[in-house]
Amino acid sequence: MMSLEARGLSVSYGGVKALEDVTFSLRHPSSLIIVGPNGAGKTTLLKALLGMVDYEGELRVFGLEPRRDSQKLRQLVSYLPQASSVNQIVPLKVRDIVYSPQELAGESREAAERAIEITDIGGLLERRFSELSGGEKQRVLIARALAKRAKMLLLDEPFSMVDVGGREQIAELLLEAQRREGITLVIVSHDLSYFLKREPYVVLLNRRLIAFGMAQEVLTFQNLAKTYGIAKVGEVYFAGEEHGPY
Amino acid sequence: MDPISALQEPFVQRAFIAITMASLVAGLVSLMIRYSQLQFLAVESFHALVAAAAVGYFVELFYPVSPELVAYLVMVGLLGFLNVLEGRVERLTAIAALSLSSATIISLFSFGLAQKSPFGSTIIYNILFGTPFLILQREVPYVVLAGSAMLLVLVALWKRILLLSFDPDYFAFIKGNNSFFLHRLFIYAMVAAAAVYLTKITGAVAAHVLLIAPSLAPFRQVSPVTVVLYALLVCYSAAFASIIFNLPYGAALGFFALLGYLLPAVIRRS
Numbered sequence: 001m002m003s004l005e006a007r008g009l010s011v012s013y014g015g016v017k018a019l020e021d022v023t024f025s026l027r028h029p030s031s032l033i034i035v036g037p038n039g040a041g042k043t044t045l046l047k048a049l050l051g052m053v054d055y056e057g058e059l060r061v062f063g064l065e066p067r068r069d070s071q072k073l074r075q076l077v078s079y080l081p082q083a084s085s086v087n088q089i090v091p092l093k094v095r096d097i098v099y100s101p102q103e104l105a106g107e108s109r110e111a112a113e114r115a116i117e118i119t120d121i122g123g124l125l126e127r128r129f130s131e132l133s134g135g136e137k138q139r140v141l142i143a144r145a146l147a148k149r150a151k152m153l154l155l156d157e158p159f160s161m162v163d164v165g166g167r168e169q170i171a172e173l174l175l176e177a178q179r180r181e182g183i184t185l186v187i188v189s190h191d192l193s194y195f196l197k198r199e200p201y202v203v204l205l206n207r208r209l210i211a212f213g214m215a216q217e218v219l220t221f222q223n224l225a226k227t228y229g230i231a232k233v234g235e236v237y238f239a240g241e242e243h244g245p246y
Numbered sequence: 247m248d249p250i251s252a253l254q255e256p257f258v259q260r261a262f263i264a265i266t267m268a269s270l271v272a273g274l275v276s277l278m279i280r281y282s283q284l285q286f287l288a289v290e291s292f293h294a295l296v297a298a299a300a301v302g303y304f305v306e307l308f309y310p311v312s313p314e315l316v317a318y319l320v321m322v323g324l325l326g327f328l329n330v331l332e333g334r335v336e337r338l339t340a341i342a343a344l345s346l347s348s349a350t351i352i353s354l355f356s357f358g359l360a361q362k363s364p365f366g367s368t369i370i371y372n373i374l375f376g377t378p379f380l381i382l383q384r385e386v387p388y389v390v391l392a393g394s395a396m397l398l399v400l401v402a403l404w405k406r407i408l409l410l411s412f413d414p415d416y417f418a419f420i421k422g423n424n425s426f427f428l429h430r431l432f433i434y435a436m437v438a439a440a441a442v443y444l445t446k447i448t449g450a451v452a453a454h455v456l457l458i459a460p461s462l463a464p465f466r467q468v469s470p471v472t473v474v475l476y477a478l479l480v481c482y483s484a485a486f487a488s489i490i491f492n493l494p495y496g497a498a499l500g501f502f503a504l505l506g507y508l509l510p511a512v513i514r515r516s
Binding site (some may be wrong): 050052070071074079081082085086087089090091092096097100101103104105129144148 | 280281283405406408409411412413414415416417418419420421422423468469
């Protein structure tokens with residue numbers, strides 16, 4: 001079963017192309033990491049998959065057309081926006097946040113309880129979100145995403161509030177959630193290394209699709225150079241044995 | 247005037263009823279503005295609410311309609327225009343467009359008021375610098391009803407307002423773009439309603455202070471209770487100062503609002 005199919009996908013904001021002629025497809029369940037420099041269209045691609053922006057070309061998520069079938073689609077996917085979209089002056093408790101899919105979309109209480117168990121945040125429920133550490137905050141937001149029953153989880157920079165030590169924990173948590181729930185993970189991240197052992201698919205993006213395929217095939221020097229420009233390639237981890245981590 | 251004997255006066259009693267309701271509404275709405283990060287809207291709302299009030303009182307010269315209702319509809323229209331613009335152009339451009347449109351409307355309709363009514367200048371003065379001591383007996387039930395209705399709506403939807411303000415992207419995802427737009431419009435409509443309501447009670451200048459000041463006061467813990475208490479304290483103090491020293495209400499309100507900002511800082515330092 002295909003979870004994603006994009007053919008000639010393009011998105012423009014005010015006449016400026018944010019994404020141009022992107023084509024790839026993905027089976028369910030699997031993992032996809034979207035990689036690219038800032039402004040490459042990674043978040044735009046996620047928003048197109050969610051039907052939150054207008055696009056040209058063909059796009060199917062579990063056979064649904066995101067703009068037309070956005071209501072049906074919201075029952076199949078869940079989403080973790082960038083941490084920068086979170087407004088921390090709002091005095092919400094962790095409990096309010098994790099149960100918000102129940103409050104806003106009528107999701108079941110059991111789904112929230114299961115998400116709390118997977119992310120191990122039971123001890124944080126009565127605390128204010130703003131008082132938590134970066135890693136705890138990200139676990140809470142992942143719990144909120146998991147509290148919505150879905151076949152696919154789209155995560156935009158899940159490591160952004162987390163220090164290096166906590167990143168492996170977050171990656172393990174996501175992979176464990178994928179194993180237990182049988183979901184497809186679509187992750188925008190600059191940091192691939194924590195996911196490579198599960199042999200994910202990778203989209204290399206810089207407004208246009210540079211490459212798509214299994215990580216080992218796609219993460220070559222040439223592709224990364226095309227994506228980031230030569231000067232930046234050394235900052236990215238390589239998967240292929242012939243290259244080793246740079 | 248002696249404040250204790252002043253409290254026996256019906257016009258003072260009416261003023262205290264009105265400013266109690268105004269404080270409750272202003273406290274919650276200003277907190278909603280802070281959480282929704284719409285301070286720019288509160289700052290800009292001054293032009294829009296003077297424009298709306300000018301249109302309301304101008305229309306009343308020709309048709310038997312409530313000037314507050316007309317003002318509210320104009321205010322919703324102007325803020326709705328801003329909401330639509332924000333989705334299409336930069337926020338600063340949208341604000342500038344609202345500001346310029348409002349300024350044009352203010353100029354046209356206050357000129358019209360001054361031309362068409364012998365009391366035009368007084369009406370314009372009252373729009374800007376009204377006072378709760380001018381609330382009439384027949385207006386008290388409306389002041390209480392309208393304030394209570396706003397408070398009920400705010401309390402009923404408070405959790406949803408917080409969730410929308412906490413993570414707008416997630417809210418837009420889970421409710422859909424149309425519902426997100428409507429929720430944003432609801433917040434703008436509440437700001438419009440509060441602005442017109444407060445202008446009726448205190449005049450536009452003081453209403454503007456009340457929309458911004460309470461939630462930005464430097465408390466250690468900002469909550470609906472602390473913000474409403476601050477608003478009540480400032481409004482009551484301003485009313486007593488007006489009575490004792492015969493000051494304009496807006497000036498006294500500005501002074502006590504400022505004192506509420508400075509005192510916590512001084513206390514903390516000492």
